[in-house]
Amino acid sequence: FGYEKEHYELSMQIGEQTLFPAVRKAPSDTLIVAPGTSCRHQIKDGTQREALHPVTILREALL
Numbered sequence: 116f117g118y119e120k121e122h123y124e125l126s127m128q129i130g131e132q133t134l135f136p137a138v139r140k141a142p143s144d145t146l147i148v149a150p151g152t153s154c155r156h157q158i159k160d161g162t163q164r165e166a167l168h169p170v171t172i173l174r175e176a177l178l
Contacts, residue, residue: 118153127161135161146172 139162149155149166158166
């Protein structure tokens with residue numbers, strides 16, 4: 116949804132309702148997790164924080 120140019124601004128507005136403020140409040144060492152590619156990009160665009168896929172976190176935990 117947010118990948119489409121015509122929906123980007125709406126996507127950012129929706130993120131500002133709850134998600135982005137929560138991510139910004141989280142300490143810098145808190146892992147931000149999002150399974151969807153577009154969700155991770157939305158978080159990055161809206162907060163400048165990197166969200167990781169759950170499998171990436173699991174892989175890192177096993178190494």
